[in-house]
Amino acid sequence: MSNAIRLRVEGIGKVFTRRDKPSVEALRGIDMTVAEGEFVSIVGASGSGKSTLLRIVDGLIAPTGGRVLVDGREVDRPGPDRAMVFQQDSLLPWKTVVENVAYGLTLAGVAKADAHRTAQRFIDIAGLQGFEQHYPHQLSGGMRQRVNVARALAVDPKILLLDEPFAALDAQTREIMQTELLSIWQETRKTVLLITHQIDEAVFLSDRVIVFSARPGTIREEIPVPLPRPRSLHLKRSPEFVALVDRIWTLIEEEVRAGLKQG
Amino acid sequence: MRRLYEFLEQDTRAAGFARVALSTVLVLLIWQVVSMLVTNRLLLVPPAEVAVALAGEVEQGAMWTNAVATVTAVVTSFMVSVAIGVAVGLALASSRMLSLTGGPVLSALNSVPIIALAPLFIAWLGLGFASKFVLVIMVAVFPVVVTTEAGLRATDKQLVEAARSFNATPLQIFSTVTFPYALPFIVSGIRVAWARALVGIVVAEFFGSFAGFGFAILSASQTFDTARVLGYVIVLGAMGLAGSVLFAALERHLAPWRQE
Numbered sequence: 001m002s003n004a005i006r007l008r009v010e011g012i013g014k015v016f017t018r019r020d021k022p023s024v025e026a027l028r029g030i031d032m033t034v035a036e037g038e039f040v041s042i043v044g045a046s047g048s049g050k051s052t053l054l055r056i057v058d059g060l061i062a063p064t065g066g067r068v069l070v071d072g073r074e075v076d077r078p079g080p081d082r083a084m085v086f087q088q089d090s091l092l093p094w095k096t097v098v099e100n101v102a103y104g105l106t107l108a109g110v111a112k113a114d115a116h117r118t119a120q121r122f123i124d125i126a127g128l129q130g131f132e133q134h135y136p137h138q139l140s141g142g143m144r145q146r147v148n149v150a151r152a153l154a155v156d157p158k159i160l161l162l163d164e165p166f167a168a169l170d171a172q173t174r175e176i177m178q179t180e181l182l183s184i185w186q187e188t189r190k191t192v193l194l195i196t197h198q199i200d201e202a203v204f205l206s207d208r209v210i211v212f213s214a215r216p217g218t219i220r221e222e223i224p225v226p227l228p229r230p231r232s233l234h235l236k237r238s239p240e241f242v243a244l245v246d247r248i249w250t251l252i253e254e255e256v257r258a259g260l261k262q263g
Numbered sequence: 264m265r266r267l268y269e270f271l272e273q274d275t276r277a278a279g280f281a282r283v284a285l286s287t288v289l290v291l292l293i294w295q296v297v298s299m300l301v302t303n304r305l306l307l308v309p310p311a312e313v314a315v316a317l318a319g320e321v322e323q324g325a326m327w328t329n330a331v332a333t334v335t336a337v338v339t340s341f342m343v344s345v346a347i348g349v350a351v352g353l354a355l356a357s358s359r360m361l362s363l364t365g366g367p368v369l370s371a372l373n374s375v376p377i378i379a380l381a382p383l384f385i386a387w388l389g390l391g392f393a394s395k396f397v398l399v400i401m402v403a404v405f406p407v408v409v410t411t412e413a414g415l416r417a418t419d420k421q422l423v424e425a426a427r428s429f430n431a432t433p434l435q436i437f438s439t440v441t442f443p444y445a446l447p448f449i450v451s452g453i454r455v456a457w458a459r460a461l462v463g464i465v466v467a468e469f470f471g472s473f474a475g476f477g478f479a480i481l482s483a484s485q486t487f488d489t490a491r492v493l494g495y496v497i498v499l500g501a502m503g504l505a506g507s508v509l510f511a512a513l514e515r516h517l518a519p520w521r522q523e
Contacts, residue, residue, distance in 0.1 A: 058428055078430045090425035093520040094443050104429040107439070137520035155429065 003036035004071075006191045007057065007159055011066035013216075014052055025216040026052045030066070032210060032219060034159070034191055041194040041202035043248060044212030044220075045255040050195045053217065054163050057193065058084045070158065080108065083157035085148050087164040091136040097147050098123060098132040104155040119154050125184055126150040142173040149181065153188060162194040166201070175233055178204055182231060199248045203227075204236060211248055214255035221251055308490045313497065316490035325479065329495075332474035336392055337464040340399035344460065345453055348404045352411020352449070362412070373405040378466050385471035394471055399463040406455035414448025415441055447518035454510035461503050 012030040017023040026049035034040045042050045055061045057068050059078040068075050070082065083104065091100045098119050105115035123132060126146040136144055145165055152160055165181075166174040178201055185192060185205075196202050202209045203225055211220045225244060227235060235241050271278055271285070291310050298309040308316075320326040351369075355362045381398055388394040418441045426436045468477025476495045483491035 060424060060427055078428050080430060084425070084428045086421065086425055086428075088421055090421045092422060092440070092443070094518070103439075107426070107429050107431050107435055135520060 003038070005033045006036040006038075006071060007034040007193065008069040008072075009033070009053070009057065009066070010069065012053065012056060012063045012068065013065035014049065014056065014061075015064045027056075027063070028216040028218050030217070030219060032222075034193055036191055037189050038208065039185060039192045039194070039206045040208045040210060041196055041206040042210045042212055043196055043199055043202045043252065044217060045214045045252055045259050046197065047215050047259060048212040048255070049215065049217030050212050051163055054084070054161050054193065054195050057159075058082050058161050060084075080155055081158045082161055083152035083155050083159075084161045084163060085145075085152045085165045087167050089136065089144060091144060091147055091151070093136050096133050096135055097128060097139070100136065100147055101128075101150045101154050103151055108155065119150070122150040122154045125153070125187060127180065140173075141169050142177055145169065145177060146180070149184065153184070153190070158191060160190045160192045162192065164196055165194075167197070174198075174201070179231075179233060181205065186230060199245050199252070200236060200241075203241060203244050203248065204231060209244075209248060211251045214259055223248060305487050305489060308493065312490045313493045316488070317494040317497075320479075320491065320494065326498075328474055329476050329479045330498075332472070332478075333464055333468065333476045336395040336467075336475065337399060337460050340396045340464075341403055341457060341460040343396075344400045344403035344456055345407055347400065348407025348452065348456065349411050349449060351404070351408045352415065355408070355412040356415035369405070369408060373409070377401045378463065381466050381470045384467070390471040390473065395464060395467040395475075398467040399460045402463040403456040403460040406452040406459065407449065408452075410448045410452025410455075411445065414445030414452075417448065418444045447514050447521065450510055450514045450517060454507060454514070457506035457510065458503055461499060461506075465499065 009030055009032045012027055013025070014027040015023050015025045030053060032040075042053065044050050052061070056063045057075075059068075059075050059082070062076065070079075075082070092103065095103065098116055101119035101123055102110075102112075102115040105118060106112065110118070120132070123129060126149055128143065128146055128150065131139065131143065136147065139147070145168075148165065149162075162181075166177050169177060182205060192205075194202070194205060199209075206225050209223045209225060211223065212218070213220045223244065227238075227240060227244075271282055294310050298307045301307045304312075317326070320329075355365060355369075377398075380401075384398050384401075385394045388397060422440045422444065423436055426440050431439065464475070465477035465480070468475040469481050472478045476499055480492050480495045483489075483495070
């Protein structure tokens, strides 16, 4: 893809300073870009700061160095051009599915009727028809994550940020959700930045996989994924796919082993 | 027998009523049996006599006078307690400094049996509404303060982060996340406050009033009219139960996700 640069991350570093404890350097010198309409994943051992980077891009936390640019404009707080899909349940338990999907819009001051109409469109895209009036606790984990994705898409962001969105799901549901995410992406053509610790998930979904080193997180390698689209789950059994996963795993393995020793 | 048992275990409205009816009948039965064994009518009277005494109070209009005095006093002071409790809880939850300095004072006050100060309040405020009002607030306000602060502090960080991610203002975070999350906590505090308010009103009326259920109970016991004493206690019990059922239902309604 030779599209314009949508997201640019320049020299991002993050040191967490804590009272009475040694400070922790989570990220160091992260430089990366994501093109318009591109699907990029970041993988790395736990503690590699990948989730921190996502929060910096969303504007939830401030970096200690460097800057984040969306379409050339520096961002320092959450904005309507970015939307995040969280790992755990972050749906409001007292709101129905349609109210949850409309949440970002109502916060932005969109009138209720309009917000619900827009929400309905993304409820349809996410395959949640018939569950509009359900409450989150009445849905399965997979369904709740669909609501989460629909809620992020409903505000029509330029960039969709996904923080291990399927980590809490069982293996089978996770695979189904991956294909559904791909079809949603195909339909909406959003720029996507995904964080995951599942290497096969990253390869299956992405145009490019960025491998992080362990603490402090730095970019170890960027690996393009030249596999054809549209992709189906059969792809996961192809030799090209397996070879890519294997290569990334080798890169991360050392870091994971080192992490195990540290406890 | 087995079918009856299964019916009573159900989670339906009918089964709920049946359970209440069953336990009421059981209590009345035990009461009847015990009052047949204890024949001193100064100590215990059978249910039927209590019912007669209650009917007599209604007929004479004493029930109405007392009910008006007690219910107006307890309901107004209860509502004011809830308002004050929520306001103080909000203040404590929003300021760490306030919570750290005010918290110990409040928990000290909360652990003192304020009810013991009733004679003092009456000395300060005289007989009548004002002393009842203040005493009820003093006993009922604390559970609301404590649960409001705890509820607001308990807020799911994940939900707040999601709201922030959608660019919510601090006020929006409060109104769409923090407060709805705390609401069921607050209602459970209100439920406790109602029970405490009833105790407060009775004690206040014992010490200083010319009308009300507490006053009626005290004067009946001074004339050894056990039937009337028990009659008014039952009326108070019914008020307590009604409040408890109402607020428990409200709690379930506000937080259905907690049950499942």
